[in-house]
Amino acid sequence: xxxxxxxxxxxxxxxxxxxxxxxxxxxxxxxxxxxxxxxxxxxxxxxxxxxxxxxxxxxxxxxxxxxxxxxxxxxxxxxxxxxxxxxxxxxxxxxxxxxxxxxxxxxxxx
Numbered sequence: 001x002x003x004x005x006x007x008x009x010x011x012x013x014x015x016x017x018x019x020x021x022x023x024x025x026x027x028x029x030x031x032x033x034x035x036x037x038x039x040x041x042x043x044x045x046x047x048x049x050x051x052x053x054x055x056x057x058x059x060x061x062x063x064x065x066x067x068x069x070x071x072x073x074x075x076x077x078x079x080x081x082x083x084x085x086x087x088x089x090x091x092x093x094x095x096x097x098x099x100x101x102x103x104x105x106x107x108x109x110x
Contacts, residue, residue: 005034005080008071013037016070023070024100026091032084036091037071041101061092068101 008016008025017023020039027035041049045067052060062081065088069077081087091097 006072006076007035008037012071020070022100024096026094026097028084028087028090032087032090034080034084034087035071036065036069036077036080036087038065038068038091038097038100039070041068046102058088062088064101065091 005028007027013023013025016037016039022040024038025035026038027033041064045064049060049064052063065081066074066077072080092103097103
């Protein structure tokens with residue numbers, strides 16, 4: 001069974017916002033019609049990501065996304081990542097995502 005992308009309703013987004021606070025909604029393009037909704041990572045998740053990225057940036061990015069994604073539900077997220085293998089890279093490299101989670105870019109560090 002292949003993954004069928006689902007977009008959250010406004011009601012779902014309102015519920016998620018009440019539960020998690022600030023949210024970031026990222027959508028893929030025409031060829032990758034998925035929508036992901038993220039909450040901000042907490043301090044422990046941020047530290048864990050920084051330690052993990054030194055060992056393996058690819059799995060660190062995917063692990064962070066899985067931890068802070070609030071839509072779609074976890075089982076669907078796994079299917080989405082299986083179907084759209086570059087979704088994690090798209091998100092982690094997206095300027096809006098980096099700003100939202102507080103990732104410093106190389107330009108910021110100069």
